[in-house]
Amino acid sequence: MFLKKKKKLLVGFIAKLMVLVITLSSVSMSVPSVAEAASKPEISKNSKSVLIGNRYNLNIKNKIKGSTYKWKSSNEDVATVNNRGFVTGISKGKAVITCTIKTPKKDYRVKCDVTIRQPAEEFEINNKVSILNVGQKYNLNRSLYPESSNDLTSWSSSDESIATPNSRGKFTALKEGTVVIKGTTLSKKSDDVTIRVVDEAGIVxxxxxxxxxxxxxxxxxxxxTDEEATFSIPEGDYGKQTLVVDAPKGEITNKGVFKAIEIKNISPNTWYEQAIGNELNVSARNSRIVVDNNATVSIVSNSSNLNIVNNGVISGLTLNSSGSVNIEGSSTTPVPITANTANAEITTSVPVNMICNQRITLNILPGAEASTVEVASEEFIPNVIGVGNITVIIGTGENATTRTIEATPANNSSSGGSSGHYHPSPSPTPNPEAEVNTGEISGRVTAVSVVTGSAIEVVTGSAIEVVTGSAIVAMPGVNVRILKYDGTTVNAALESIFTNPNTIVTITDENGLYSVDELDEGSYVVVMGKSGYKVLIQQTTIVPGASTVLNGLLIPLDEDESIVNGYASGKIINALNGQQVDSSLEFTLKVYSRNEAGLGALVLTEVVSGGKYTIQLPEGYYTVELTDNREAVDGVTYAKAISNLVVLGGSTYEDQDIVLSTLKTAGQATFVLTWGEEPWDLDSHLIGPVEEYEKYHIYYASLRYPRDVDHGDLENLDLRLDWDDVTSYGPETVTVYSPVQGGVYTYYVYNYSGNYDSTLANSGAKVVVTTATETMSFEVPAGGEERSWVVCSFDSDTGKITPINELVDNDFSNTIEGLVEG
Structure with missing residues (x-):
């Protein structure tokens, strides 16, 4: 009995042991070895650029003994490949080189996207400079000759700690030093530039x-400098440079036109202004500005003691401090003055046309008796001393009244004065606890009216007009459009100023006056226009609790002209790679007039090529429609694009680029993001579709889905971030090539840069969505410091785009549960 029981136990043990051995054997057979995984054949390059006429060997790595290799080109008119994997460039274009590998155990298929490039005969850096500031951003740009060349350019730096250009030749100067930046084409043509990077302030x-x-x-x-010194600035257009003067013993004679001039410290003797079109921001305690008889200048004063000798034209004088200003000179043209601070004192021997937003003292000397003053209410009527009478306009519109004020003799100004002197009630004391978060803007619009008299020069934009026999008159009925544009370009704001719901529209009254209050802090573009006059475009800044005064001077069209022509130009960009389209392609460009009602009449039809366009049109706002002239093929030819243009008389507005997406089939969609210079990096995010708890997320860290498909394999990819731009402007593109599953995708934009330079709401961002059946455009809405803009959703089953257009805090994806990175 005992032996039988022992035998049964032994048989059971052996049976269990056999089961364990079989199980372990099956597990070991199901797991591939490390050696087997590492031996999978791979192609040496997934993408490669080859010059026409050149050869390149596409090697196969991890070859397996006993294998056969069959090579094939998708387009032998562009590139051929022999049985050893040598690719030869035939003509400019793209081709896919495929190798089918048959091993003793398994077949493999590998491929390489090949771009055949036309060699450049010449290569030139367009924007060569010799000096930059630390922190300054710059774009070297480049030109290839012939223009049909698509040669590849690579950029290198002799010292990457000073500057490291990206693939497009853009860089930021990082620290002081000298660096050589070189651009070299695939055909070995090159050009370089030596740049010295100096301190952030550019001190001389x-x-x-x-x-x-x-x-x-x-x-x-x-x-x-603290030394006694005399500086002379030669005549020239220095419109990209800002000049700051901090030289308490220095004297300067200036003939150049700058982006901006700030005078912090200067010798009390003189700044001699001999240029046309500068704005001088004066904060020096004690300074003297002499305006030459051929000069035109505007002055903003934050000085405690400013002396002006006006022998030319002062287009505007703005007082932002309570100091004293003395005006004299040979010019008899009235000086337009805006007083924004109380207790300032102006002494003048030349006529002035003043707008008083606070109560000041006005000392009228002989020669200035024809001066006029405008005030919003009686409390701002100035204390007028000196000689003669002045005219004061109180209020605006139909309720405005006119009063003549007799100046009190200067030596009696402290007494009760004569019966003709007006004593306004004291200015109200502001409540120190009241917090003011908005500002206001007001001003007067005038125009040049032709009368008998001498010629005057008028500056409008960058053009200088000479109008013979002219006088300045108030302009009623002028349309004044005001739009906030922080962080984006003026062009971007102008493109939408007629249609943007945030545009504020007002009309000047019979005295040419306008006023808008409760404006948020920030930068604004202001467009003033009236039939028969050239459009005036200006920029200004609103400060909380302050009143900004912006006057306008309109220039009439000449008698022999009914229009003022300007130019618009830009590149035609492929949304998939951010590059110009093939220069051999032709497009039909149609331009329509644009007004407050939307699209107007067709005004121009033109065929353009070369990957760019330049058109001449009357000054105004337009919508352009660009159509690919090739026979429509889904995924090859480009879908029709619609964009807004701005044209200014006598000017060329460049870089109004048009971005194109390829035609889509049912269920496909492309999302194209563009924006302004700041913030420097906005990111596209695509989430969806939603099924239970899985949501696929495509963005810069998860470029495609499925992940195991090559980035260039558009036939087998479902979702892809086509192009990621990290250096401002865009485009940045995401495409749904083949829906993962039927459902709804959500597209949003995230401000990766943060709110250091600008906010998403102020970026000027635009998104164009193209599907098989429609194209829809979105502009970032107004907001605060939100980091995400949820733009729209796309239903891949119906092809419908549904606007969302909302700003949300932080990264929108953080609010979604169960997110699966694509």
């Missing part, structure tokens, strides 16, 4: 240093 102390910096490319020049 001598005339020699100043001469070196002017026109060099450096964005900011600061003249800073």
């Amino acid at each position: 102390t001598t005339q020699e240093e100043l001469d070196e910096f002017i026109g060099s490319g450096v964005g900011l020049i600061t003249v800073k």
Whole structure:
């Protein structure tokens, strides 16, 4: 009995042991070895550029003994491949090189996307500069000759700690030093530029240093010295440079036109202005500005003591401090003055046309008796002393009244004065606890009216007009459009100013006056226009609790002209790669007039090529429609694109690029994002579709779905981030090639840069969505410091785009549960 029981136990143990051995054997057989996984054949390059006429060997790595290799080109008119994998470039274009590998155990298929490029005969860096500031961004740009060349350019730096250009030649100067940046094409044509990076302020102390910096490319020049010195700035257009003067013993004669001029410290003797079109921001405690008889200038004063000798034209004088201003000179043209602060004192011997937003003292000397003053209410009527009478306009519109104020003799100004002197009630004391978060803007629009008299010069934009026999008159009925544009370009704001729901529209009254209050802090573009006059476009800044005064001077059209022509130009960009389209392609460009009602009449039809366009049109706002002239083929030819254009008389507005997406089939969609210079990096995100708890997320860290499909294999990809732009402007593109499953996708934009330079709401961002049946455009809505813009949803079953257009805090994807990275 005992032996039988022992035998049964032994048999059971052996049976269990056999089961364990079989199980372990099956597990070991099901797991591939590390050696087997590592031996999978791979192609040496997934993508490659080859010049026409050149050869390149596409090697196979991890070859397996006993295998056969069959090579094939998708387009032998572009590139051929022999049985050893050598690719030869035949003509400009793209082809897919495929190798089918038959091994003793398994077949493999590998491929390489090949771009055949036309060699450049010449290569040139367009924007060569010699000096830049630390922190300054710059785009070198480049030209290839012939223009049909699509040669590939690579950029290198002799010292990447100073500057490292990206693939498009853009870079930021990182630290002081000298660096050589070189661009080299695939055909070995090259050009380089040597750049010295100086301190952030661009400090110069001598005339020699100043001469070196002017026109060099450096964005900011600061003249800073405590020594006695005289500086002379030659005639020239320095519109990309800002000049700051911090030289308490320095005298400057200026003939150049700058982006901006700020006078912090200067000798009390003189700044001699001999240029046309500058704005001087004066904060020096004690300064003297002499305006030459051929000069035109505007002045913003934050000075405690400013002396002006006006022998030319002062287009505007704005007082933002309570100091004293003395005006004299040979010019008899009235000086337009806006007083924004109380207790300032103006003494003048030339006529002034004043707008008083606060109560000041106005001392009228002989020669200034024809001065006029405008005030919103009686409390701002100035204390007028000196000689003669002045005219005061109180209020605006139908309720405005006119009063003549007799000046009190200067030596009696502290007494009760004569019966003709007006004593306004004291200005109300502001409540120190009241917090004001908005500002206001007001001003007067005038125009040049032809009368008998002498010629005057008028500056409008960058053009200088000479109108013979002219006078300045108030302009009623002028349309004034105001739009906030922080963080984007003026072009971007102008493109939408007629249609943007945030545009504020007002009309000047019979005295040419306008006023808008409760404006948020920020930068604004202001467009003033009236039939028969050239459009005036200006920029200004709103400060909380302050009143900004912006006057306008309209220039009439000449008698022999009914229109003023300007130019618009830009590149035609492929949304999939951010590059210009093939220069051999032709497009039909149609331009329509644009007004407050939307699309107007067709005004121009033109065929353009070369990957760019330039058109001449009357000054105004337009919508352009661009159509690919090739026979329509889904995924090959481009879908019709619609974009807005701005044209200004006598000017060329460049970089109004048009971005194109390829035609889509049912269920497909492309989302194209563009924006302004700041923030520098906005990111596209696509989430969806939703089924239970899985949501696929495509963005810069998850470029495609499925992940195991090559980025260039559009036939087998479902979702892809086609192009990721990290250096401002865009385009950045996401495409649904084949819906993962029927359902709804959500597209949103995230401000990766943060709110350091600008906010998403102020970026000027636009998104164009193209499907098989429609194209829809979105503009970022107004907001605060939100980081995400949820733009729209796309239903891949119906092809319908549903607008959302909402700003939300932080990253929108963080609010979604169960998110699966694509």
